[in-house]
Amino acid sequence: MSLAPSYDPKQFETRLYEQWESSGVFKPRGEGEPYSILLPPPNVTGTLHMGHAFQHTLQDALIRYYRMRGYDTLWQMGTDHAGIATEMVVARNLGADGLTRDGLGRDGFIEKVWEWKGQSGDTIERQMRRLGTSGDWSRSMFTMDPIASNAVIEAFVRMHEQGLIYRGQRLVNWDPVLKTAISDLEVINEEEDGFLWSIAYPLSDGSATLVVATTRPETMLGDTAVMVHPDDERYQHLIGKTVTLPLSAREIPIIADSYVDREFGTGVVKVTPAHDFNDYAVGQRHGLPMINIFTPDAAVNDNAPAKYVGLDRYEARKVVLADLEAEGILVETKPHKLQVPRGDRTNQVIEPYLTDQWFVQMDGLAKRGLELVEKGDIRFVPPNWINTYRHWMENIQDWCISRQLWWGHRIPAWYDADGKIYVGRDEADARARGGIGADVALHQDNDVLETWFSSGLWPFSTMGWPDEATMGARGFERFVPSSVLVTGFDIIFFWVARMIMLTDHFTGQIPFKDVYITGLVRDQFGQKMAKSKGNVLDPIDLIDGISLEDLVAKRTTGLMNPKHAEKIEKATRKEFPEGIPAFGTDALRFTIAALATHGRDIKFDLSRAEGYKNFCNKLWNATRFVLMNTEGASFSGAPQPKTDAERWILAQLAKASAEAETHFAAYRFDLLSQSLYEFAWNAFCDWFVELSKPALQGEDAAAADSTRHTLLYVLERLLSLLHPLIPFVTEELWQQVAPKLGIAEATVMLRPYPQASQFDGDYAQAESDIEWLKAMVSALRKVRSELNVKPSDLVTLLLTKGDARDRARSERFASQLKFLNKLDRIEFVDDAASAPPAAPAVVGELTLLVPLPADKLDAERVRLDKEIKRVDGEIGKSRGKLSSETFVQNAPAAVVEQERKRLVDWNVQLEGLTAQRAKLD
Known part of the structure; x- marks a missing residue:
């Protein structure tokens, strides 16, 4: 036996992964039904976090399972260029070297980004390998690779031709540090302490004032209206009149809109369309001017009075408040809780900002995307997440796809001196489409496309779209749609929905059949x-x-x-x-699988990882036992069991295999891990290893040889069952077991996954008999433990009561009982009264008695008193339930009947315990 004496994952995890990858086993084989998964591409700037580990573990388990099932598996690897994050990382590195982004210029900066990417940008892929990720790395795609970039340009040009992409002025989330628009996903709204300021706006005719409340008084410099509710009787007579905007001397109208909450403040609100998303919608409805008062870095611009120009927005706030107070129109200041939007990269307060951007028209795409899910072409697991998807698709806004960055896919649009736009796959194509010659100067748009645009094309850009030859070579027809997308609920809107819409729009296919939504770690x-x-x-x-x-x-x-x-x-x-x-990779992976319920949140507890490391160690030690007891032996095919213990474990193997198939199909990794843990730890490592010892050390050579075969066979199948969840330890152990069974495959990864139908045989009687034997062994071990009997000491077992089947089983399994419980003899007695003082146990209707030496009597009296008290308490619980009309009438009949049987069983136990206790007095 060459297996190391102790479990140490550091000794084999890296070695095994290198063997797997170099062998090409991760690649599609071209045979069998296709099964594919798209890896949600992590940011190339990043390192693994627990969310990655969680989702990658589940995806890898699925890929390994279906690969073993004989499917032609493809796990499409890749990383995202992460425009904002990458610019921040590289700019920070440049700063440490005394360089700046602007000092290098666009081309010089992009060159530095590629240089950084080549040196350290692939860290996350190396870490993914540590998790056991069995994806096809030879096909790994970076969203800035030529194939992916070609798809991005083609998609933009086609959508622009179709009128689905347009340029327009809209309000966006603006990060004043990054100086770019960002998506809703990159905005974190958190409650913070702030203030609510009430300001008196005088009517233009001087007859009165309207008091408005605001949390951002500096934005009043861009107000273009004040607003009341149309049904608010207090202000109906003022609708259509004007107020004079304080500090600016502009006259702005008083308008009516049902958006106003009459109960908030005075029922009058200011309207700043260029600096508030709700106000922007109001401004569009009422045709109000849009006055942007900020520069890209959130300083006041020339649209405000000269006094405030150049001030940072928060410095401007201080000056505005001081001026309002000086004019006597700052009515009130009070503390106020408010939701503050901050950029997840910079932690800066995000500014709603009016700017020219590129947009995708979403209404038609969203209608089709919702239809595909509603009619069942795409299935959400758990199904309740379809409600989240539906809500967003029914309330969708046009999608801002431009970012004011340098790193990314530069927008394929060019402008002439008059600002006319020409879109094309390159400048030559744009000129040809616009019918303009080389004498007309053009300059390309400085913006890039946001990363969600390229990621939205991921299901087919990774397959070589739109080039048909590349699509054929990469297997578009075979692997699109993919089988399942495993992703978090937080990007249903931003990625899942966009992949559905864009894949359908460009290819007429759905991107994936299932969407398995995981929770937040x-x-x-x-x-x-x-x-x-x-x-x-x-x-x-x-x-x-x-x-x-x-x-x-x-x-x-x-x-x-x-x-x-x-x-x-x-x-x-x-x-x-x-x-x-x-803990090693396998313990981490098994912990993740065990926590993967169909809920939203997953609480990660390190104690669970410690427990599953012990589980891996248990497998290791059980394998050592099997190898030590099968040295020199070799077998082939399935065993022909000679003992009931063998028949029992084969029946347990069939059940575990059936449960695994069910749980994989339902994405219930928690139930899968629980089922396999129970089978591995309890059924095989504990009970079958123990039950095999009498046969291995007995005189029946045929039974011993058959037991060795079954030990190896079931262990090999157990390692195969567990492999998708804990690939490293199962591979290392399997390599030791497989040669003894004449197995041809080079890796457990290519072994057929166990299925219940493979295990023939009616083993129901053996199961019943072995469960009886287990109960006997457990009961006797409990008595020995409570009596503090040394493991080496032999004891006598007396049996009474029971039925003919108990007597037959006692005779049939006498040798096993003696071996497993250190018994010198087993005898039946007429009744407990005729037996000497003894420690009792009960198995069904059979009473077990272990005669007591004199020095054990006091301890046994204490033990019996505790057991009588416990059983008496159980009888009280049962009687309480059965005396309750509510329980008897409302509980299922089977439950009520079970409770009645429990009461009978408890009474039988109490009777035996009480009689035995009386004998000791």
């Missing part, structure tokens, strides 16, 4: 993991382990607030006083 206290909270867990740290000092350094690096850093350091030292131990 939280810490053990239910808190969202965030760097600012100091509760982020790095999957690689869980795999390899990390010292306390390194963990503290990792969690506090980059935190600007020293007090916050000190708080996080203190919490980290308290939670991990000795750091995080190395």
Whole structure:
């Protein structure tokens, strides 16, 4: 036997992965029914976080399972160019070298980005390999690769030709640090303490004032109306009149709109269409001017009075409030809770900003995208997430696809001196389409497309669309639609919906058949993991382990607030006083699978990982036992069982295989891991290993040989069952077991996945008999333990009561009972009264008695008193239920009948225990 004496994943995980990848086993084989998964492309700038680990583990389990089922599997790998994040990372690196983005210029900066990407941008792919990701790396796609970029340009040009892409002035989320529009997904709204200021706006005729309330007084410089509810009797007579905008001396109208909440403040609100999304909608309805008062970095621009021009927005706020107070029209200031939008990259307050952007017209695309899901072409799992999808699709807005960045797919549009737009696949194509010659100067749009646009094309851009030759080579017809998309609920709107709409629009296909929505990984206290909270867990740290000092350094690096850093350091030292131990990849993966319920949130607890590391160790030790007891043996095919224990374990194997198939089909990884854990730990590693020992050490050579065959066979099938969840330890163990069974495959990954139909035989009687034997062994071990009998000491077993079947079983399994419980003899007695003082146990209607030496009597009296009290309590519970009319009338008949049987069984036990206790007095 060459298996190491102890389980140490560091000794084989990296070695096995390199063997797998170099062998080409991750690639499609071209045979069998296709099964494919699209990897949601992680940011090339990033490192793995627990959300990645969670989703990648489940995807890999599916790919490995279907590969073993004989499907032609493709897991499409890839990474996203992550425009904003990448620019930030590279700009920060340049700053450390004394360089700037603007100083390099666009071309020089892009060159630096590619240089960075080549050196350190592939970190996340290396980390994915550590998780056991069995995707086809030879097909891995980067969203800026030529194939993907070609698809992006083609999609833009076609949609522009179709009138679905247009340029227009709209309100967008604007990050004043990044100086670009960002998507809703990149905006975090959190409640913060602020103020509500009430300001008196004088009517233009001087007859009165209207008091409005605002949380952003600086934006009043861009007001173009004040607004009341049309049914508010207090102000109906003022509708159509004007007020004089304080500090600006502009006259603006008083309008009526049902958007106004009459109960909020005075029922009068200011309207700033260029700086509030709701006001923008009001402005469009009423044809109001849109006055933008900010520069791209959120300073006041020339559209405001000269006094405020150039001031930062918050400095302008201070000056505006001081001026209002000086004029006596700042009516009130009071504390107010408000939702503040901040950019997830910069943590800066996001400004609603009026600017020219490129948009996709969404109404028609959304209608079709909703139809595909509603009619069942695409299935959401769990199904309740279709409601989230439906709500967004029914309330969709046109999609802003342009970003004011340099890194990304530059928009294929060119402008002449008059601002006329020419769109084409390149400048030559744009000129040809516009019918203009080389004498007309053109300059290309400076903006790039947001990353969600290229990611939305992912299902078919990765397959070579629109080039037919490339599509054929990469298997478009075979692998589109893919089988399932595994993703988080937080990007249903931003990615899932867009892939559905764009894939259907350009190819007439759906992108995937199932959408399995996972939850959000939280810490053990239910808190969202965030760097600012100091509760982020790095999957690689869980795999390899990390010292306390390194963990503290990792969690506090980059935190600007020293007090916050000190708080996080203190919490980290308290939670991990000795750091995080190395659990290995398999323990992490099994933990993830066990937590993957169909709920929204997943609480990750390190104690679970420790438990599943013990599970891997249990498998290791069980395999060592099997190998030691089968040295020199070799078998082929399925065993022909000679013992009931063999028949029983084969029946358990069939059940576990059937349950695995059911749970994989339903994406119930939690139930899958629970079922396989029970079969592996309890059925095989505990019971079958124990039940095999009497045969292995007995005189029946045929039974011993058959048991060896069954041990190897069931272990090989068990490792195959577990492989999709814990690939490394199962491969390492399988490599030792497979040769003894004459298996031809080079890796467990290519073994047929166990299915219940493969295990023939009616083993019902054997199952019943072995369950009886297990109950007998457990009952006797409990008595021995409570009596503190040494493991090496032999005891006598006396049996009484029971029926003919109990007597037959006792005789049939006498050798096993003696071997497993260290018995010197087994005898039947007429009744407990005729037996010497003994410790009793009950199995069904059979009473087990272990005669007591004199020095054990007192301990047995204490034990019996405790057991009588416990059983008496159970009888009370049963009687309470059965005496309740509500329970008897409302509970299912089977439940009521079961409770009645329980009461009978408890009474039988109590009778035997009481009689035995009386004998000891």
